[in-house]
Amino acid sequence: MFNPILSFLRQSWLVLGLASGLSAALAGVDFALRDRIAGNSQQRLETAVLDVVPDGASSTPVTIAGVTMYRVTDDSAAVCGWATPADGRGFQDRIRLMVGLSKDGSHVTGLTVLESNETPGLGDRIQQPQFRDQFVGQSTEHPFARVKPGESAPAPVDAITGATISSQAVITAVNSQIALIRQELAAQLDPSAESQP
Amino acid sequence: MSSLHGLPEARARFVRGWFTENPTYVQLLGMCPTLAVTSTLPAAVTMAVATGVVLLCSNIITSLISRQLQPHLRILVYTLTIATFVTIVDRLLAAFAPAMSRQLGPYVPLIIVNCIIISRAEACASRQNLGTAVADALGQSGGFLLGLSSLGIVRELLGSGSLWGLPVLPENYPGMLIFVLPAGAFLTLGSLSGALNAIRMREKGTQ
Numbered sequence: 019m020f021n022p023i024l025s026f027l028r029q030s031w032l033v034l035g036l037a038s039g040l041s042a043a044l045a046g047v048d049f050a051l052r053d054r055i056a057g058n059s060q061q062r063l064e065t066a067v068l069d070v071v072p073d074g075a076s077s078t079p080v081t082i083a084g085v086t087m088y089r090v091t092d093d094s095a096a097v098c099g100w101a102t103p104a105d106g107r108g109f110q111d112r113i114r115l116m117v118g119l120s121k122d123g124s125h126v127t128g129l130t131v132l133e134s135n136e137t138p139g140l141g142d143r144i145q146q147p148q149f150r151d152q153f154v155g156q157s158t159e160h161p162f163a164r165v166k167p168g169e170s171a172p173a174p175v176d177a178i179t180g181a182t183i184s185s186q187a188v189i190t191a192v193n194s195q196i197a198l199i200r201q202e203l204a205a206q207l208d209p210s211a212e213s214q215p
Numbered sequence: 216m217s218s219l220h221g222l223p224e225a226r227a228r229f230v231r232g233w234f235t236e237n238p239t240y241v242q243l244l245g246m247c248p249t250l251a252v253t254s255t256l257p258a259a260v261t262m263a264v265a266t267g268v269v270l271l272c273s274n275i276i277t278s279l280i281s282r283q284l285q286p287h288l289r290i291l292v293y294t295l296t297i298a299t300f301v302t303i304v305d306r307l308l309a310a311f312a313p314a315m316s317r318q319l320g321p322y323v324p325l326i327i328v329n330c331i332i333i334s335r336a337e338a339c340a341s342r343q344n345l346g347t348a349v350a351d352a353l354g355q356s357g358g359f360l361l362g363l364s365s366l367g368i369v370r371e372l373l374g375s376g377s378l379w380g381l382p383v384l385p386e387n388y389p390g391m392l393i394f395v396l397p398a399g400a401f402l403t404l405g406s407l408s409g410a411l412n413a414i415r416m417r418e419k420g421t422q
Contacts (some may be wrong), residue, residue: 030288032288032292040299043303047303051307055309062313135320138395138396139396140392
């Protein structure tokens with residue numbers, strides 16, 4: 019007599035066995051490596067935070083007005099700056115940045131790219147210091163503006179040739195992140211500012 | 216099929232993978248990683264080694280179970296095996312070479328659909344004993360490594376003036392952007408493949 023269950027098992031025991039064995043192997047690998055992989059991205063974030071704030075020795079994540087930031091302290095445990103992750107839509111994919119700000123949030127101290135899949139040779143030059151360093155030292159009072167050679171603006175940034183969209187994406191991301199936190203930073207540092215209208 | 220020029224099957228397969236059946240230049244298989252990740256030599260070598268490890272594991276498993284395997288379930292089993300090993304390699308890279316893992320991005324998971332691996336499972340490992348399947352995997356991986364690294368050398372040298380990240384050309388070398396971009400991959404692949412075939416034709420002619 020034809021037994022469908024037996025017929026099924028006769029044909030598929032190998033597939034079922036392999037699937038179980040391979041799944042167990044996958045689970046084992048994940049279990050063994052999960053902490054290390056999480057540690058890698060954590061370490062990368064911490065390196066980026068200390069990279070964008072000069073004299074930074076250690077950092078603590080804090081949430082100000084719903085935005086994740088890192089309070090960066092120097093060797094004597096005094097606050098020496100802030101770092102905040104910024105996000106933008108690039109040419110191909112999301113661009114993730116880390117922006118460093120001075121203690122009072124008045125100017126940019128550093129900018130580094132955490133993640134970018136921009137076109138090699140063109141858009142991915144946003145990672146090079148020639149582009150990133152343009153932000154450093156500039157005041158956060160005015161939003162950054164993309165300029166062509168010869169033009170002027172309160173906070174000018176030269177776009178990369180052949181990568182206008184990537185350059186603009188970085189500028190927009192930095193601007194919107196700074197706009198989000200500038201007020202909060204000023205208020206945090208100067209308690210009297212909160213009571214005054 | 217038992218031998219080529221009197222060599223035992225395993226050795227013949229190992230040698231053929233490197234040159235006469237080179238997956239990149241002769242079979243033109245696995246073109247996606249070939250074109251996508253060869254803009255620098257380190258990325259090309261990492262991709263070739265990752266693919267080689269998966270190919271070796273897949274050939275071993277396929278060869279071991281080939282007698283018990285129901286023919287109509289074989290593609291399912293190949294995919295299952297390959298996907299598992301690719302995921303393991305991907306996690307290993309993320310754990311021990313995070314920068315390279317980020318650079319290769321989606322192309323490591325895409326090894327799952329690399330046709331070199333499934334074609335070796337179907338054409339060789341499912342019909343041969345373990346030793347032959349291992350030799351075949353090593354030969355094909357070697358050929359793939361040769362293919363990817365030659366592309367990586369040409370593209371990194373002409374595109375960025377460096378090799379393995381170290382500058383080798385004079386500092387005022389401008390770098391030909393096209394060799395970093397995908398178009399340069401097609402140009403390099405076409406030229407190298409053409410040159411190799413021209414050499415093979417000439418050798419055939421003189422024999």
